[in-house]
Amino acid sequence: MYVVTAEEMRELDRLTIEQIGIPSLVLMENAGRAVAEEVFRAAGTGRTRWGVLVGKGNNGADGVVAARHLQDAGYDVQLLYVEDPSLWKGESAVQRDIAVHYPLRSEVYVPGAVDWSRFDGLIDALLGTGSRGAPRGPYAAIIEEANASGLPIAAVDIPSGLNANTGSLNKPCIHAFLTVALAFTKRGLEQFPGAEAAGQVIVRRIGIPGGLADKLGVSTFTLTAEEMDEKQGLDAFRKRRSDSHKGSFGHLLIAAGSRTMSGAGVLCTRAAIHGGCGLVTWALPDRISGPLTGLVPEAMLQPMEDNGHGGWSAVAAEQLIPLTEGKEAMVLGPGMGRWDGDTLWMRAVWDQTDVPLVVDADGLNMMASSGTKPWPTRKAPVILTPHPGEMARLAGLTTAEVQADRIGLVRAFAAERGVTLVLKGARTVIATPDGKVYINRTGNSGMAKGGSGDVLAGLIGSLLAQGLHPEQAAVIGVFLHGQAGDRAAADKPSYALTASDLITYL
Ligand SMILES: NC(=O)C1=CN([C@@H]2O[C@H](COP(=O)(O)OP(=O)(O)OC[C@H]3O[C@@H](n4cnc5c(N)ncnc54)[C@H](O)[C@@H]3O)[C@@H](O)[C@H]2O)[C@@H](O)CC1
Numbered sequence: 001m002y003v004v005t006a007e008e009m010r011e012l013d014r015l016t017i018e019q020i021g022i023p024s025l026v027l028m029e030n031a032g033r034a035v036a037e038e039v040f041r042a043a044g045t046g047r048t049r050w051g052v053l054v055g056k057g058n059n060g061a062d063g064v065v066a067a068r069h070l071q072d073a074g075y076d077v078q079l080l081y082v083e084d085p086s087l088w089k090g091e092s093a094v095q096r097d098i099a100v101h102y103p104l105r106s107e108v109y110v111p112g113a114v115d116w117s118r119f120d121g122l123i124d125a126l127l128g129t130g131s132r133g134a135p136r137g138p139y140a141a142i143i144e145e146a147n148a149s150g151l152p153i154a155a156v157d158i159p160s161g162l163n164a165n166t167g168s169l170n171k172p173c174i175h176a177f178l179t180v181a182l183a184f185t186k187r188g189l190e191q192f193p194g195a196e197a198a199g200q201v202i203v204r205r206i207g208i209p210g211g212l213a214d215k216l217g218v219s220t221f222t223l224t225a226e227e228m229d230e231k232q233g234l235d236a237f238r239k240r241r242s243d244s245h246k247g248s249f250g251h252l253l254i255a256a257g258s259r260t261m262s263g264a265g266v267l268c269t270r271a272a273i274h275g276g277c278g279l280v281t282w283a284l285p286d287r288i289s290g291p292l293t294g295l296v297p298e299a300m301l302q303p304m305e306d307n308g309h310g311g312w313s314a315v316a317a318e319q320l321i322p323l324t325e326g327k328e329a330m331v332l333g334p335g336m337g338r339w340d341g342d343t344l345w346m347r348a349v350w351d352q353t354d355v356p357l358v359v360d361a362d363g364l365n366m367m368a369s370s371g372t373k374p375w376p377t378r379k380a381p382v383i384l385t386p387h388p389g390e391m392a393r394l395a396g397l398t399t400a401e402v403q404a405d406r407i408g409l410v411r412a413f414a415a416e417r418g419v420t421l422v423l424k425g426a427r428t429v430i431a432t433p434d435g436k437v438y439i440n441r442t443g444n445s446g447m448a449k450g451g452s453g454d455v456l457a458g459l460i461g462s463l464l465a466q467g468l469h470p471e472q473a474a475v476i477g478v479f480l481h482g483q484a485g486d487r488a489a490a491d492k493p494s495y496a497l498t499a500s501d502l503i504t505y506l
């Protein structure tokens with residue numbers, strides 16, 4: 001499903017009006033009616049007294065249309081104009097005049113003078129995609145009062161105060177239980193904290209043809225369950241040929257685990273096996289290979305000479321590099337730890353192997369330690385799977401800066417480095433080197449635990465080894481990982497979820 005910016009949305013509106021010839025007022029009527037229908041669906045006949053907070057732009061005008069339709073459906077509706085509407089122009093003035101003749105009850109907002117107990121719910125039609133910066137003047141005051149009222153708020157298009165492009169919240173910002181996104185969902189509704197402020201997001205068509213987004217080059221998408229089969233080939237991946245054998249599904253090499261973090265290697269290896277690849281070889285420090293023998297019976301262990309340390313510091317890159325021969329993919333990083341000279345070690349592996357590579361955890365930190373200058377593009381594809389902290393180190397930013405515009409950052413970084421990038425965290429984003437960004441919706445907070453990332457790295461490596469395109473491996477891996485978490489959380493409280501559960505439910 002397409003995800004647009006405020007600028008893209010304005011352009012889509014403009015093209016629909018100017019090139020297709022659908023009048024703006026028709027789009028507005030469709031928009032307002034859609035909002036009314038969704039509010040009616042949510043509130044039913046129990047909560048019928050609604051206040052509509054109306055701003056001076058088209059978002060406000062949508063709200064006036066919604067008010068008409070709700071009044072028509074039998075609701076008791078009151079418009080609260082945030083500022084004197086007598087100065088309004090264009091479509092807002094048209095809707096204001098219709099409201100007078102309809103008639104709809106209206107008043108101009110006076111801070112502190114609204115008796116909120118008159119209402120069962122509010123519609124936020126203050127600011128939409130035309131808003132800039134933090135809500136000012138009476139807009140800020142009414143948002144604060146509306147939030148404080150405790151009433152359920154349904155937002156038109158976006159919660160007022162939300163940055164529609166990044167998902168960050170201005171102060172103040174409406175906290176809605178429902179947002180009716182018009183025509184397309186917006187980036188800010190699909191990333192936290194915006195996703196939280198928006199509540200349930202329902203996307204309603206308003207007459208803008210979907211194909212127009214493609215024409216305009218919109219290249220951000222949510223991963224819906226339907227599209228996973230159709231567009232990402234999940235269904236086809238699941239169907240294994242009946243005449244297949246273990247050699248048909250690739251051989252994955254995993255370099256992971258050390259004395260204090262052997263579990264990362266275990267989880268990564270087990271996830272890879274459950275992810276479907278034919279053979280998995282786990283390269284690990286010799287000292288820990290003995291105690292771990294038999295723990296993952298399906299995998300082959302490849303002990304690496306480690307001078308008895310149980311870590312990777314004494315394992316020469318030249319020991320690992322030849323192991324990539326005959327492998328379809330490699331995962332490098334989970335639980336490896338850090339050591340003197342590890343960045344050069346990592347660089348040698350990067351330069352001297354031509355196997356598709358998934359880099360996670362310490363592997364990413366080794367790369368980050370060389371600074372933010374991009375490494376040369378490898379012949380074989382690379383998938384990086386940082387969490388926000390690792391991403392911050394890779395990009396030379398703070399974690400807060402990473403989180404402030406995840407979509408914008410991953411798109412630029414993936415394109416600049418020529419890699420597929422998976423930025424983890426609630427609503428994981430995946431960027432491809434050619435500029436596409438996918439937003440995942442599966443998963444839950446029970447997965448916010450040590451080990452989840454090791455499982456994801458192993459799973460993506462497994463899919464890569466099975467011959468999936470890096471984009472497909474990353475997207476399907478992230479989707480299935482979250483889905484496993486959701487299945488596990490259906491069977492037990494989400495706080496009790498473990499990384500091992502994710503593997504069980506894959
Ligand atoms: N024909 C169209 O263009 C359509 C537009 N639609 C609606 O129109 C909205 C966009 O409308 P507009 O572009 O008129 O803009 P908005 O309605 O989002 O903003 C209204 C006005 O508020 C003022 N403003 C901006 N930032 C502010 C701030 N921080 N504090 C206080 N005031 C601020 C500006 O003067 C701005 O023009 C969409 O979100 C959607 O709801 C829909 O009706 C579909 C059709």
Ligand SMILES: [K+]
Nearest residue numbers: 124127158160
């Ligand atoms: K709004």
